[in-house]
Amino acid sequence: MARTLISIAQLLIAVALLETGSGLQGVVVPLEARTMGFSNLAIGLLGSGYYGGFILGCLAVPALIHRVGHIRAFAGFSSLVAAGLLAHTLLMTDALWFGLRMVVGFGFAGLYIATESWLNDLAPTATRGRVLAAYMLVSWAALIAGKLAFGWAGPVDSVPLVLAAIAVSLAILPVAFTTMQAPGAQAGAPPVLGRLLAVSPVGVLGCLGVGVANGTFWTLAPLFAEAGGLDAMGVGLFMAVAILGSVFTQWPLGWWSDRVDRRKVIVFTCLFASISGVVLAGSFGRDAHVLQIAAFAFGASALPVYSLCVAHANDYAPNQAFIEVSSLLLLVFSLGAVIGPPVASLVMDMAGPAGVFLFTAGVHASLVVLVLIAISAGRAASQAEKGAFVAVPRTTQAVLALDPRAAGSGAPGDVATLGETEGEPPAVRDDAGFNGERGPEEKETPGDPPPA
Template identity: 40%
Template sequence: MTKALAPVAILLISVSILLTGQGLQGTLLPVRASLEDFSTIAIGTMGAAYFFGFTVGCLKGGELLRRVGHVRVFLAMSALASASPLLHGLIIQPLVWGSLRMLTGFCFAVLYVVIESWLNELSDNENRGVIFSTYAMITLTVFAGGQMMTLLYDPQGLQLFIIASILVSIGAVPIALSTSPIPQQPQTVSVDVKRLFEISPSGALACLVTGLANGAFWALGPVYATSLTNTVEIAAWFMTSAVIGGAIAQWPLGLFSDLVGRRKVLIAVSLVGGIVGLLLFVAAPVLNFTTANILAAFWGALAFPLYTIAVAYANDFAEAGEYVMVSSGLLLMYGIGATIGPFAASALMTMQGTGSLFLFTALVHIALVAYVMIRFLRRRTQAKQQIAFSDALSAAQTASQVFEEDIQPHSPDDQ
């Protein structure tokens, strides 16, 4: 394992620093917006703006890479992403913050493209699962660390915005000084949504549902947590508990899906996730610091691995040459869901109270269970041989596969 990770150590260090800054922003901004009396709709729209920018970056960032290359694009996006938190701290206005969140989403999507292209360049079929599983674990861990940094200073001051900017800026240094081979110029992969639904309707819908639930959580989770005790500190702990739960459960659930079947795990995880969401909704008035964090950890342990399980499930039915196209299409479905989710959840929270954030996540999780079960009962078809979960995890990464290679669509199969 050490031999496999040594060539990519510099890149992983860069990822760690960058995403620590991103994790700090992800919790700081909703908390500060709430303290500034931004409406719940405004906060949800800001979250939707981030994921809209992220989706555009995933689909359009390849054009930037082809024009000026990976290193220059990485440095340019890091500079813009570093400026964004400073502008957040200087201009306290919902419309400006929404625009800046869209810019940040675009920048980080392109940064992921560069980093993951580089990781793919330095890995092969024998060690790609190890490298990308380590990358996924680092992503969740440092994101949690960044969220806890909101406790360092008063969120109403400028200090935390400055720290976020510094972290993003420093994160560019390892890449700028790296002597690793630069990846080849990427080729565009067309996202074929029709073919995606022919391959795995359940997998595609599961990614859309994951985007709806997780996008709403990232945008509005701090608002929900703050409302429980009327203290800012709980927001950092609540979000971090959910992320840690997701990090711990990622591999066990994935490996379990290898053993008992992806569909069964998808149904079980969605169903239990819906139940935990209902508990967070119903019990919101009586939750204290401890019980809120315990439930957040359970919710994260179910909600966050769902995307990777869905990707693995969809890839079980894909032809060998369709993995990149399927992964990019599933990413698009997640991005669409994550764009709609914060806005829809914020509307429900405005009407029913902040606790209804998890009523929203419960409804979409249970709707997924109903769809998969109905489809299963209607079409009892024999599943193809599953791919290993570690291989699916490497295919489920954030953005780079959108530009990895040209794919020619195959004729529709029976799945």
């Protein structure tokens, strides 16, 4: 394993620089937009623009990398993101910023896909799970560092945006000067919608709702923190402790969900996230320590829900379709993140800054109701049918091949199509209402152990 980590060290350094820049720009853009007098709706649409560009990147970038290779693609997308961030300091209208957010989102999708597919190529099958863990550890640490860097830089003119652009630009160096062999050009099968909703309604609706709530959080929470009286360091810390909360609870919640009906854990986390949102809204303008503690609780409950929903959906999908299902759920999440921020901004207009978390509380409460209905309508997957929980990075579909659960999905880049796998159609129906489709109890090999 040590030899593997040494071989990917240059890529992990690049990831650290990318995530630092990403974390920093995620805080500064909404706050700078507020300074420039943008309306709540305009700021919400900036978040939609970023995630819209991210979706386009997830769909279009793999073919581009197939044509030009990983190193050229990485260098090009780094330049695109850096230029987009710097252009924020020159173009001062909300319409132009919306376009820039799409450019930056598209560029970050390209960077993540190039990096993650390269990591997958370098990682031996036996160590992919540990490589994924190292990747997530570096990503989380750098993302937290980026949030805290805003507190160090402060809202001084365009300094934070310039620093974010510098971090992204520097990420080119370990890639450009690497002696590692870049992967050969591979064209993966594009994800198709197929029968994803039939595979797991709870997984699909859960990822959509989580996208709505989390997209709102990343876009508008800095405005809430600043309006609540926190200084630059306080705003950065507010965002950082939320991420830290999710780091502490991802694996305990996953361990619990492996042993009980996963939907019950989703209900618990969504209920706790809803309560945390109400507490945050009620704590607006109070002591900074109260806000930080509430942010930790919100992150600990709201941010892990995506991984739980992905794990639940894959309990009901054939092993060969893991990458396809997870890729589609990522796009569903991103679609929710496009929808959430502008809708939440309208709630802010009516309820003030506290409306951000009143909105997320409502979304999480709705998910609680939907999942409880599903629990009452259909049975849970058995222990034999469930795969082991893995905390899923919410970046791009390229990282999914590193997930140990993808071992049965074929070679990297190969994607099984739902309904076209060997044997009978995939198992479906995590709740009632899908007549004629097989439930978990009708899988061909119910006694098989879960995928590695």
